[in-house]
Amino acid sequence: MALIWQYRFDLLVGLWWTLKLSMMSASLALVLSMFFGIARYSRNPAIRIxxxxxxxxxxxxxxxxxLFWLFYVLPYMGVDLTPTQCAVLGLGLCFGAYGAEVVRACIEAVPKGQLDAAAALNFSWFQTMRIVVLPEALIMMMPLFTNLLIELIKATSLVSLITIxxxxxxxxxxxxxSYSSGSVLLTTLAIYLVISLITSTVMKRIETSLSRGRIAEGVK
Structure with a gap:
């Protein structure tokens, strides 16, 4: 532990970068997930494709x-991005695609009866998505989004290869x-585990909060 204490500030700097990149990438991925997941149901074929x-x-x-393509290839095409921009954009685009499939699957899981009810009330497509489909689907998305967020946090380790x-x-x-790897790697693993556990707990509380009103209605 003496070695870890000696280099504690180095590890804290690394932890700050990991948390910052995780939050920025997750924010971009969430926006892309919702946009492209919903776009799969657009009436416009060009948007769906x-x-x-x-x-x-x-x-x-x-x-x-x-990540390598963004960091090494784009400069040859005249597009210069900072390493941070490459990391956020790369992870955001990648996990946004996985998230979009989560959104699509959860939207499809909404009972057809609710869609029929929205049609009976003469709701438009946007009204149906906003009032009926998304509030229901969002609850189903939360456990899957939790898994994706934890995977994204672990995937931030890839950005070390583009100088971050x-x-x-x-x-x-x-x-x-230090020429010593055992305690350093064990501490690094422990830090990732703690971050994942905290993330899982926070997301679970958000899921519970979103579900509370609907569960109460179901009990009644």
Whole structure:
């Protein structure tokens, strides 16, 4: 533990970067998830096809390859992004595609009877999605979004390969300087575990809060 205490500030800097990138990437991924997940149900074929292309491309290719492409290839095309921008954009696009499939699946899981009721009330497509479908689907999305968020947090370790001093980057730097890997890697694993447990707890509370009113109505 003396080694960990000696390099505590290095690890804290890495932890700050990991948390910052996780929050920024998750915010972008959430927006993309909702937009493209709902776009799969658009009445416009061009929008539906565009959403499908985005989802299949980013789900079907490596997140690491996407980061490398943004960091190493885009500059040759005249687009210069900072390492942070590459990390947020790469992780956001990748996990946004996975999230869009979650949104699609949960929307499809809404009982057809509720859609029929919305049609009987002469709701428009937007009204049906906003009032009937999304409030119901959002509750079903929460456990799946929790899993995706934890996976995104762990995936931030990839950004160490594009020069961002996240937790994994700092852990490798400490190992290089101290020639000791056991305690450093164990501490790094423990930090990721604690972050994941806290994230899971927070998301569970959000899910419970969203479900409370509907559960009460169901009991009545």
């Amino acid at each position: 565009s959403a499908s292309v985005y989802i299949e491309f980013f789900r079907g290719t490596s997140a690491l390859a996407q 001093p996240d937790l994994t980057f700092q852990a490798k730097a400490v190992i290089t300087k």
